[in-house]
Amino acid sequence: MSSLKIINSGLLTTIQDYGRVGYGQYGVPAAGVMDRLAMQLANILVDNDRYEAVLEMTMMGLSFKADGNMAIAITGADMFPTVNGKKVNLYETIYLNNGDILECSYAQSGCRAYLAVAGGFDLPKVMGSKSTYLRGKIGGLNGNKIQKGDILKINPKNGKEYFGIRKIPEDMIPRYKNEITARVILGPEVDYFTKNGMETFLSSEYVLTDQCDRMGYRLEGPRIEHEKGSDIISNGINFGAIQIPGHGCPIIMMADRQTTGGYTKIANVITVDLPFLAQLKPGDRVKFEKIDIEEAQNLIKKQEKNLLNLINDFKTSLINTVGTMRNFKINVNGKKYNLSVQEIKES
Amino acid sequence: MYEKYRYLPSGDNGIIIEIGSKISEEINGKVRGLTLCIENEKPEGVLEIIPTYTSILIIYDPVIVSYYDLLKKLKEIEKRMKEITLPAPEVVHIPTCYGGEYGMDLEYVAEYNELRPEEVIKIHSERQYLVYMLGFTPGFPYLGGMSKKIATPRLESPREKILGGSVGIAGNQTGIYPIDSPGGWRIIGRTPLNFFDPSKNPPVLLKAGQYIKFDPIDKEEYELIKKQVERKEYTVKKSRLKRGDFNE
Known part of the structure; x- marks a missing residue:
């Protein structure tokens, strides 16, 4: 079985997938990746299920030694990944040979990078998910963040298909900025705010403070005025919900949010804009713009269609092979090459 | 409504x-x-x-x-x-050892309310408490309906670690810590039951809409049930809420 031997953990690296679905009723936070789009793109590049668990790296990435040959892909924030010291590209399949060393550095654009391995990580599902929930010490590798010396085993790739080097088309690669406009659906507690408060929310710029983690983002900016007070009888909290407590500044609820809460929620960031929020760093700026539900849902459907088309395009270019892949190092005119060889099945 | x-x-x-x-x-x-x-x-x-x-x-x-x-x-x-009638809610029985090392604040709660510790136990254990919802931490039940006679303010400075299963009072509320966590509730007892087990489906003991009742047990029973729970041999006692059992 191939594995990753962790040399350096990076700042905060955890195993995450889509998160726990259906356990909110028991008070279990969903967890899961902060950026669901980058996760899906990484998995598609290595021919995995779109929702297979990946490594989520924060601000500064990890480094590891490949034990065995494997295919990987990195998406999201650009942490300048190198293999044996040579720069490799994001958003395309990377083949690693036994003993190769992959190193990541500080994120220049974006905040979180995602690393998928073909076959996925050999880790148990806890409540239907491999996601690490650090506060509850659940999931991932024994409920912990990735640490130096950890060994992450990789499932053998099922199916004997060589999937080549896949590249995400330019127009599907997200570009991260330090100033974003997050589109929102107003509610559920709109009637708790004054007309002034609503206007402040939709016309001001807010700065991400350093109090931001996988649970939530505290923003700083003009105070949003309440009409009926800031406390409600606790109700359910969705991913991207924007709470306004008594101090009048927004807190956006992210992947590790608690399931319920007692502060007024003025709006909720729409699904397709959450990945861009997930890539913000302290000091970055957000403006909010309201759109209606139908429009937001059309954007989700459009993104879903694009992702399905992409998977389909890659699938049709698959070549059926037999046996396992063999790797050779060859010298041609003084240059070294890695060569992977696999027998093609006669159709 | x-x-x-x-x-x-x-x-x-x-x-x-x-x-x-x-x-x-x-x-x-x-x-x-x-x-x-x-x-x-x-x-x-x-x-x-x-x-x-x-x-x-x-x-x-x-x-x-x-x-x-x-x-x-x-x-x-x-x-x-609106056309269907619901079955009566379930009552989940929580065997609870009050006082002593399991409930270090029982004496304080009694003193604060000018009661004897036995009276606090009686008042706390004779009611049935509705599980309004689960939240905060995995399996934490928001309970309603505690008697005001035993209401006690929270600790001024929270303890660093309260063991899972601890039964406490905070103001007008009573509750159970499902897992080890910091907390400022006055701890009056502890139950050997396990409220959160990620390997089980469902992973929690309680469900929103159920009622719970604390059944007082002694130290010996506590240890016995604790062992049964560890060996996964303990069956949690459940009954149905009877009409007229609702609290005011």
């Missing part, structure tokens, strides 16, 4: 159904009823149903069902709900 339930958007993939605007057993009963109906019918695209004090959050997949189609479906379910 509202005459007409309110349907509020929670983003582009969530709907909150608000049934009333105050914490009461009657409104929470409706929450339980509607939750059961939605669970039973499981409308296409619904991923998650989270019942709370006075409302239900429904998370759905907009690729499968649109906001307006799901809204229509939920309102139909609401109409049908």
Whole structure:
């Protein structure tokens, strides 16, 4: 079985997938990746299920030694990944040979990078998910963040298909900025705010403070005025919900949010804009713009269609092979090459 | 309770159904009823149903069902709900060892309320408490209905670690710590039951809408049940809530 031997953990690296679905009723936070789009793109590049668990790296990435040959892909924030010291590209399949060393550095654009391995990580599902929930010490590798010396085993790739080097088309690669406009659906507690408060929310710029983690983002900016007070009888909290407590500044609820809460929620960031929020760093700026539900849902459907088309395009270019892949190092005119060889099945 | 339930958007993939605007057993009963109906019918695209004090959050997949189609479906379910009668809520019995090393604040709670410790135990254990909802930490039950006679303010500075299973009082509320966590509640006892086990399905002992009753046990029984729980041989005692058992 191939594995990753962790040399350096990076700042905060955890195993995450889509998160726990259906356990909110028991008070279990969903967890899961902060950026669901980058996760899906990484998995598609290595021919995995779109929702297979990946490594989520924060601000500064990890480094590891490949034990065995494997295919990987990195998406999201650009942490300048190198293999044996040579720069490799994001958003395309990377083949690693036994003993190769992959190193990541500080994120220049974006905040979180995602690393998928073909076959996925050999880790148990806890409540239907491999996601690490650090506060509850659940999931991932024994409920912990990735640490130096950890060994992450990789499932053998099922199916004997060589999937080549896949590249995400330019127009599907997200570009991260330090100033974003997050589109929102107003509610559920709109009637708790004054007309002034609503206007402040939709016309001001807010700065991400350093109090931001996988649970939530505290923003700083003009105070949003309440009409009926800031406390409600606790109700359910969705991913991207924007709470306004008594101090009048927004807190956006992210992947590790608690399931319920007692502060007024003025709006909720729409699904397709959450990945861009997930890539913000302290000091970055957000403006909010309201759109209606139908429009937001059309954007989700459009993104879903694009992702399905992409998977389909890659699938049709698959070549059926037999046996396992063999790797050779060859010298041609003084240059070294890695060569992977696999027998093609006669159709 | 509202005459007409309110349907509020929670983003582009969530709907909150608000049934009333105050914490009461009657409104929470409706929450339980509607939750059961939605669970039973499981409308296409619904991923998650989270019942709370006075409302239900429904998370759905907009690729499968649109906001307006799901809204229509939920309102139909609401109409049908009024025609069915719900089974009486379950009462889950929580064997609890009061005082001593398990409940180091029992004496304080007694003193504060000018009662004897036995009286605090009697008052605390004779009621049935509604589990309004689960939240805060995995498996943490928000309970209602504690007698004001034993209400006690929280500790001024929270303890760093309260063991899972600890039963406490904070102001007008009583509660159970499902897992080890920091906390400022006055601890009056502990139960050997396990409230959160990620390897089990469901992973928690309690469900919103159930009632719980604390059954006083002694140290010996506590140790015995604890061993049975560890060996997974203990069956949690359950009964049905009888009519007229509701608290005021």
